[in-house]
Amino acid sequence: xxxxxxxxxxxxxxxxxxxxxxxxxxxxxxxxxxxxxxxxxxxxxxxxxxxxxxxxxxxxxxxxxxxxxxxxxxxxxxxxxxxxxxxxxxxxxxxxxxxxxxxxxxxxxxxxxxxxxxxxxxxxxxxxxxxxxxxxxxxxxxxxxxxxxxxxxxxxxxxxxxxxxxxxxxxxxxxxxxxxxxxxxxxxxxxxxxxxxxxxxxxxxxxxxxxxxxxxxxxxxxxxxxxxxxxxxxxxxxxxxxxxxxxxxxxxxxxxxxxxxxxxxxxxxxxxxxxxxxxxxxxxxxxxxxxxxxxxxxxxxxxxxxxxxxxxxxxxxxxxxxxxxxxxxxxxxxxxxxxxxxxxxxxxxxxxxxxxxxxxxxxxxxxxxxxxxxxxxxxxxxxxxxxxxxxxxxxxxxxxxxxxxxxxxxxxxxxxxxxxxxxxxxxxxxxxxxxxxxxxxxxxxxxxxxxxxxxxxxxxxxxxxxxxxxxxxxxxxxxxxxxxxxxxxxxxxxxxxxxxxxxxxxxxxxxxxxxxxxxxxxxxxxxxxxxxxxx
Amino acid sequence: xxxxxxxxxxxxxxxxxxxxxxxxxxxxxxxxxxxxxxxxxxxxxxxxxxxxxxxxxxxxxxxxxxxxxxxxxxxxxxxxxxxxxxxxxxxxxxxxxxxxxxxxxxxxxxxxxxxxxxxxxxxxxxxxxxxxxxxxxxx
Numbered sequence: 001x002x003x004x005x006x007x008x009x010x011x012x013x014x015x016x017x018x019x020x021x022x023x024x025x026x027x028x029x030x031x032x033x034x035x036x037x038x039x040x041x042x043x044x045x046x047x048x049x050x051x052x053x054x055x056x057x058x059x060x061x062x063x064x065x066x067x068x069x070x071x072x073x074x075x076x077x078x079x080x081x082x083x084x085x086x087x088x089x090x091x092x093x094x095x096x097x098x099x100x101x102x103x104x105x106x107x108x109x110x111x112x113x114x115x116x117x118x119x120x121x122x123x124x125x126x127x128x129x130x131x132x133x134x135x136x137x138x139x140x141x142x143x144x145x146x147x148x149x150x151x152x153x154x155x156x157x158x159x160x161x162x163x164x165x166x167x168x169x170x171x172x173x174x175x176x177x178x179x180x181x182x183x184x185x186x187x188x189x190x191x192x193x194x195x196x197x198x199x200x201x202x203x204x205x206x207x208x209x210x211x212x213x214x215x216x217x218x219x220x221x222x223x224x225x226x227x228x229x230x231x232x233x234x235x236x237x238x239x240x241x242x243x244x245x246x247x248x249x250x251x252x253x254x255x256x257x258x259x260x261x262x263x264x265x266x267x268x269x270x271x272x273x274x275x276x277x278x279x280x281x282x283x284x285x286x287x288x289x290x291x292x293x294x295x296x297x298x299x300x301x302x303x304x305x306x307x308x309x310x311x312x313x314x315x316x317x318x319x320x321x322x323x324x325x326x327x328x329x330x331x332x333x334x335x336x337x338x339x340x341x342x343x344x345x346x347x348x349x350x351x352x353x354x355x356x357x358x359x360x361x362x363x364x365x366x367x368x369x370x371x372x373x374x375x376x377x378x379x380x381x382x383x384x385x386x387x388x389x390x391x392x393x394x395x396x397x398x399x400x401x402x403x404x405x406x407x408x409x410x411x412x413x414x415x416x417x418x419x420x421x422x423x424x425x426x427x428x429x430x431x432x433x434x435x436x437x438x439x440x441x442x443x444x445x446x447x448x449x450x451x452x453x454x455x456x457x458x459x460x461x462x463x464x465x466x467x468x469x470x471x472x473x474x475x476x477x478x479x480x481x482x483x484x485x486x487x488x489x490x491x492x493x494x495x496x497x498x499x500x501x502x503x504x505x506x507x508x509x510x511x512x513x514x515x516x517x518x519x520x521x522x523x524x525x526x527x528x529x530x531x532x533x534x535x
Numbered sequence: 536x537x538x539x540x541x542x543x544x545x546x547x548x549x550x551x552x553x554x555x556x557x558x559x560x561x562x563x564x565x566x567x568x569x570x571x572x573x574x575x576x577x578x579x580x581x582x583x584x585x586x587x588x589x590x591x592x593x594x595x596x597x598x599x600x601x602x603x604x605x606x607x608x609x610x611x612x613x614x615x616x617x618x619x620x621x622x623x624x625x626x627x628x629x630x631x632x633x634x635x636x637x638x639x640x641x642x643x644x645x646x647x648x649x650x651x652x653x654x655x656x657x658x659x660x661x662x663x664x665x666x667x668x669x670x671x672x673x674x
């Protein structure tokens with residue numbers, strides 16, 4: 001593969017979502033050349049009138065591996081370096097509802113995140129970190145309700161008032177069926193659990209976002225920018241329907257819905273994606289659901305810069321990619337940003353690479369000046385016209401999901417999964433054919449290049465043994481009778497439709513019942529999701 | 536797009552199991568490969584997510600496949616590949632070739648080959664190269 005095709009390279013006339021753009025954009029290309037100012041409906045230009053002058057976005061680096069103690073050490077390092085929020089990566093057993101002793105769990109303990117099977121581990125993870133001061137985001141879905149319950153129980157133990165807790169649980173189960181794959185239960189009981197946690201959070205932890213409706217993983221699985229936003233909004237509408245069905249007040253719960261996306265490399269397409277998505281969500285809530293409360297109409301979102309736009313080949317180039325994506329995130333108006341480390345395409349970041357990733361954000365925030373003025377690209381004919389075109393594309397895609405029967409049916413049947421897989425194949429073929437240039441991968445390669453990342457991260461091979469030992473110790477130390485009682489009550493409550501399961505889960509956590517135990521009890525009635533395997 | 540060329544029937548007559556062992560839910564790569572193998576003439580069976588090594592080995596034997604492709608992006612490739620290879624041996628089918636795709640660091644590729652893996656594919660490789668390597672490996 002030493003012959004690379006630089007000579008065939010050209011600047012494409014279309015953004016990767018497939019929208020053709022003019023060489024010179026003019027006013028005639030814009031449907032909305034002068035959108036209302038930031039802070040005003042439909043928020044094309046941003047949800048806050050003062051942009052980032054009021055408050056700079058939260059710098060939140062996704063991190064976690066091995067044991068709670070090791071992850072706690074990394075969190076303290078990141079906070080000392082000026083990070084402003086935590087983002088917890090959990091291992092696959094925790095995400096899929098298996099205790100570390102389970103046969104399925106053993107090879108995966110602590111690999112892609114920290115192992116967190118019970119309250120004792122949560123207490124170790126946040127040792128010395130002020131839960132009432134630091135906001136924490138958990139990338140957790142299948143077991144989101146259990147992890148959230150554990151976090152609430154942890155605050156209770158420390159004597160911290162629940163209403164002081166800030167942060168987010170991802171809790172977006174619908175996209176797990178499409179990409180990422182940490183589903184456990186069938187779609188409908190999972191929707192119940194999601195609604196339970198959101199409704200509970202509205203009362204118990206009003207400053208905590210109980211869902212972050214995420215397009216990021218569908219994007220990384222192959223979706224275009226327009227599809228990422230459209231399918232996410234379609235999922236968002238499905239949660240709104242479910243919450244309304246459960247008697248939730250939309251003007252209240254919609255204030256705590258948040259969103260999460262990837263930023264890939266086409267800078268203006270990304271900015272247009274966020275501007276269009278923000279406008280479209282406000283319009284959908286107002287026009288379809290009669291939401292008039294501005295706070296409930298506002299589209300708040302976090303992002304990841306990196307993901308599958310990063311390459312294992314010539315890894316230091318990723319620092320440049322992430323910096324460009326970081327600019328797009330800021331100009332798109334993100335509330336929280338995670339910048340991937342340059343080695344994240346192939347390993348857990350080292351302290352060295354994690355620091356560069358965080359410094360990138362600090363340079364963008366405090367040196368580049370782009371945070372000074374809100375929506376600095378607003379009024380650009382190119383960006384306004386692309387925003388319009390992206391919004392049209394998204395509306396068309398949402399209409400397709402609805403014509404199929406809505407987001408819930410689309411994932412139950414595997415329809416959306418199959419569409420995303422085909423899109424992934426097309427993206428791969430575009431890269432192979434040099435339609436989508438990726439420097440160092442399909443062009444500008446060096447014959448002698450290696451994927452050597454510099455410093456290599458190595459998980460402590462003893463981490464898994466320590467996790468297992470701690471797990472056994474908790475089982476021996478706890479009052480088994482009270483753990484069993486709490487689990488029995490959870491199982492009874494699950495049989496009653498409309499009963500909110502959150503208080504029962506919090507009780508289970510207080511009694512040191514484990515993730516695996518809670519999930520096993522719910523599986524007894526609900527069963528497991530049967531994946532529709534359609535190619 | 537200009538490159539929608541006719542599929543090369545390089546793998547006609549071959550039957551391949553594409554499997555996701557363990558808890559890793561990243562299936563885009565597995566599905567892309569499954570679709571591309573099918574376009575190249577192979578009969579493809581895709582297992583779906585979260586399969587045990589035992590399930591995968593039995594499926595490979597029951598379906599009498601020519602090769603097993605394992606897709607792993609969680610970093611657990613050493614453990615899981617060893618388990619699948621071990622299970623195939625125990626069930627009397629040590630000759631079914633195993634191919635692995637995913638996030639596999641260079642220094643682990645040698646270890647996987649030592650476990651009997653025929654070849655390791657990473658996401659940077661063009662599909663045509665993957666198919667060619669598979670076809671050669673199955674000749």
